[in-house]
Amino acid sequence: MLAITKFESFKLPMRPRQEIIEMFSTFAQLETDRFSKWLTDSKLRRSIQNCLVSSAEVPASEKFWALYWHKNWRNSPSSLAGMHLSAYLQESCYWAAYKTVARFTNTQYGLADYFQLAIAEVKTILEGFNPDRSSSLKTYASIAFPSRIKDILRQRKEADICTNWGLLRKVSKKQVLEALQNAGLSISQIAQYRLAWTCFKELYLQNQSGGSNKLPEPDRNLWSTVANLYNIERQSQLTPPGSECNHQTIEQWLTKIAVCVRAYLYPPVASLNVPKPGEDSSQEIDLPDPSSESLMAEMIAQEDAENRQNQLSQMNGVLQKALLSLDTQSQEILKLYYKQGLTQQQIIQQLQISQPTVSRRLIKARESLLATLIRWSQETLNISVTSNLVKDMNAALEEWLRVRYGDSLIPL
Template sequence: MQPRQSIIEIFSTFVQFDADRFSRWATESRLRRSIQGCLQKIPKENSEYFWVLYWYKFCQDSATASLAKQHLTAYLQEPCYWTSQKTCAGFASSQFKLSDCFQIAIAQVERVLKGFNPSQSSTLKNYASLIFSTAIRETLRQRQEVDICSDWGLLRKTSQKRLEESLQNTGLSPETVRAYILAGNAFKTLYVPSKASNSRQLSRPDDTTWEAIAKFYNSQSSQPANPETLEKWLLSAAKAVRKYLYPTPDSLNVSKGGDDGFELLDNLPGTQESLINEIVAQEEAQARTQQQGEINQILTTAIAQLEAQLQEILQLYYAQQLNQDAIAKQLDMKQYTVSRRLTKAKEVLLRSLANWCKDSLHISVTSDLLKSMSAVMEEWLQNYYSASSH
């Protein structure tokens, strides 16, 4: 991929794929005109960080949020691409292609912009990369589980709440949803496979079991159904669950409306005042940079003081990006033991960070602050071990 150089390109172009490989940067003409207009008013301002804060601010205003979001979506194309490439490579057996992972990730832009806080996160790119990576991993792992399970195994693993959400997502009437859920409950109650059976690859229930399922269902419903109908319903329910758990990703890069549609540039409120505010924000950012250096030192020292096994688990989890099951196998321990020790390691690091805030910044540590610090620490761990792996 050829990196973008100018501010105009960075905030107005999108990745185009060809045969699952990067092809070119495609320009969105409305965004290009928008950023050109802004640069004409402030020709000397060529700081990428400045324009990120500029558009992020306008994301908070409903009148300008759409345009600002499109500019920032363009801006996040590169971290989205590199994160997708790195994460996808870790799932060699996945049927997902790089372009699929890219679309899964870029669909999280709304979540990124909602959760990003310039005063707490280092940069929008780093924060977005964390969200993108998490979203791709969750989807791929979920998809792998869905692919492995037979329809009957999937139904046994699906909770009633998830089943209800999946059925509602298909647009079925409330009455039909209730009937399907009742059928699902009858299936789970009457079809109890032996312990020796593979829970993921359950086979179809035998005819005797289907008769029992139908009898159970009819005792609970005023609208009787025969075994064939119930089997058809349950297969449809399994299909609905698969679709719900693995929706087709839609690109946010597609422009809605014609190329010469509405223009928001002339309606941006308080442009000059906002620019002054952002310049002040840049000065404040220098102070944050110093604090981030101190945070880096605090957490690096805290990691070095952890038990050797806790350090190894962090290394495997963040640097090698292994899940807890894989770590458990490698270290010959139970998955729940890995989970507990990973949690313990994070608690030690969070305690060090909280003490630093209390002693250096003279801030009272509240539950809300701990939650924010936990997010900052998670981002830091991702970046720290990513850098060490290279």
């Protein structure tokens, strides 16, 4: 296994501040589906150097600077703060890609493809990270990236088997609007396209039986009928109503809508390092002082992160032991429900047992695990259990079960 750790790859004896500089300013380069080298972004390097020079009293703490850039990104999203965090999460992206390759060996994607999928999800990971609940951004990312890649692969599989008309059947008005806005269409064009889609859905999609993704191609008669309905509805639905449309225009519009929706819901892989049109990649931002009182307070608060991580590990061990102590049938039902995503009805058919048995086993198993979690919290953390805390613990247990069964590659 090729080492991807930045400091091992640089092979230089680094002081702590040098490590921070490299950690938040370098990006991985892959060649032929293998890690090649680390590339330094000079602008990011100057940025983190300036911060370190101006705040000499701030210790070279990885967690502090991750928190600093994340807070800055939250308060004022910018290419610079996002790029620092993107550089920081390169290793997490790589290992998520590495694990995915090992798991899905029969797909057309390679390590570089999965790596880019993960990179494109950095913004989503940053939005989901909550410093009050997670011990560190990197710990959170190590779990979140594999989960996001798996969701994307599932969505793309659905998209690949959908015709344009099957895709238009699945989407909502909100998704159509967002897709057309994302494509840069004008307000008047969006209004026309949405009305055409509404007419098409009313006359065609709702009359198709079953849930097939591969709906038949509409014929000319259908397009003419949709065009006639559109020309009637535009008088009351559009301001101004615009000109009449023929069947050819309607077909072109619906095809374009499908293309826009597909591109919006299942975008091609793109690196976060590429600036968007009109975005100045060299934009400098007014950064808060890293040594400010509020950030120093947060840094101090982060000192107990290791303790929290130890507690999480202990909790995981307790739940794992409690899970294995359940009877075999309950364990099998939990596995089918959380790992394979089967409904209770599907579990009934697969295990050939009654519906009350499945429902009772699920409820009893979760109640048993929740009781174990509550008891451990009382004994280890000296927590007074309230109704609100039980609700939070129940939600945490549900998340633990989904992670536990959702991706066996996630370290537990």
